Amino acid sequence: MTNLPEPRHFAHVTDWVFDMDNTLYPHDTNLFSQIDVRMTSYVSELLQLPRDEARKVQKRFYQEYGTTLKGLMECHDIDPDDFLAKVHDIDYTWLKPDPLLGEAIARLPGRKFIYTNGDRKHAENAAAQLGILDRFDDIFDIVAAQLVPKPERAPYELFYKQCGINPQKAAMFEDLARNLTVPKSTGMRTVLIVPNNFEPDFSEIWESDPAFTDSVDFVTDNLTEFLTALHP
Incomplete structure (x- = not known):
């Protein structure tokens, strides 16, 4: 299902923003x-x-x-x-280290962020288990968002301000299309991460977000492959 991009579509991007759960690790991990x-x-x-x-x-x-x-x-x-x-008191050993993903993230030009509705400790634990924590410049969590979750607009604006992000020069990777609505409206390039063998009736209906697909520029079921296509 990977919708591989042409590098020119992301040539302007200087800040790369990644959700944590079911985005930086695959959905089938089931963490x-x-x-x-x-x-x-x-x-x-x-x-x-x-x-x-x-x-x-x-x-x-x-x-x-x-x-x-x-x-x-x-x-x-x-x-x-x-x-x-x-x-978040869970077993992170369910996650397998992913050095290829770490390398693909490292090749991206500019800064890299994790923006999660979870807390910082959870994001740090998961990213550390994946072996990619040192690839990121900062983590913006639900506490930094003043406990206001995505997809509400206010936390995105706070994220932009605190991290000095120009959304027109940024890209966001998410597993929920609704969480890409504000990024898309503010000028971000948006990428939806879906599970392998994704079907329209996947999982619980509110997780497939069919009403928000206009917010999605690209869709992929393989984040590493997608990022590698940008910077081989």
């Missing part, structure tokens, strides 16, 4: 499933609900607020630090 299970457990314990009911609440918050965390903060005034610490 995020651990976080998902822990979020369900957190909601179940907090609200004293059976797991199946807690999961419904968790996913409703995700749909309505952008993240389960934001919904829990708005509706139940939880401690975000406690939530982030508990849901």
